[in-house]
Amino acid sequence: MNIGIIANGPRDAIPSLSRFGFIDVWIGVDRGTLILLENKIKVDIAIGDFDSVAKKEMDFIKDNTNQFELFPVEKDETDLELAVAKAMTFRPNALYIFGATGGRFDHTLVNMQLLLPIAKEHIKAVIVDTHNYIEMTLPGTYTIEEDMNYENISFIPISKHVLGLTLTGFYYPLIDKKIEMGTTLTISNKLIRKYGTFSYTEGILLLVKSCD
Incomplete structure (x- = not known):
């Protein structure tokens, strides 16, 4: 199983999702869910605090998502970390993350570090954007x-x-x-x-x- 997670990064940093037809399960993170829906991709799970979407947009996400998980704004984990934890419960072969780079550098850096616990579980851990394919590896x-x-x-x-x-x-x-x-x-x-x-x-x- 291959899982794709799309976060709320800058849209111009997200590659054409049509290249990733091998992904079996899609998880939308907060406003990133809308990007999946705009690309006519079935959203299996939408997760986050959804503080970046209007009520009308949230209703649209709820109506077009198989599973909707809402978290409080004040929490210890980022929305992306919650999505990664959810993805790990499927024990996938690979996890591809989009929308995790190109904006705030602190977010980019910590998102790259999120790849390490994935790799330690012997799951291929990758961040992809328009200019980069980033994979965390172990020996x-x-x-x-x-x-x-x-x-x-x-x-x-x-x-x-x-x-x-x-x-x-x-x-x-x-x-x-x-x-x-x-x-x-x-x-x-x-x-x-x-x-x-x-x-x-x-x-x-x-x-x-x-x-x-």
Whole structure:
């Protein structure tokens, strides 16, 4: 199962949702639910405090959502965190988050950090916008397919260091390399074949595929 969550980020940062027909369950977060409905996508769950929608809009969401969950405005979690927690109950194979970047930087940063507990549950954890595909990874071996939407590929350490990083099929290959947080060594790489692989043995690594 693949789950898509769409938050209330800037609309111009949300890619064409028609590219994501493989998503099985859609969750709308607050006003992000309206974006799904405007794209004629069936909303399985709408969740949040809905403080950014008018009453008429909330009624429209309620009438066009299989499951509606309303939370108080004053709470410990953000609406997106609530949506992630809800998605995790399905035990999906992958969770794709849209509308989580492009606005306030504190929101963008914490939304990226929300990917870590997802990855720790062995669920593919991804944020997608018009310019970036951001995936949180843990030690292991991964295959990357060439994607014309996001040709640049960077690897960013989230932990103090990453050990044993090996890149094959890339313009700049690596073999068993240690990289430290703060290094720019692994920024702006590209595939030289249809597929490449990366692997590492210790640490936390953010895979960022992007376009100019």
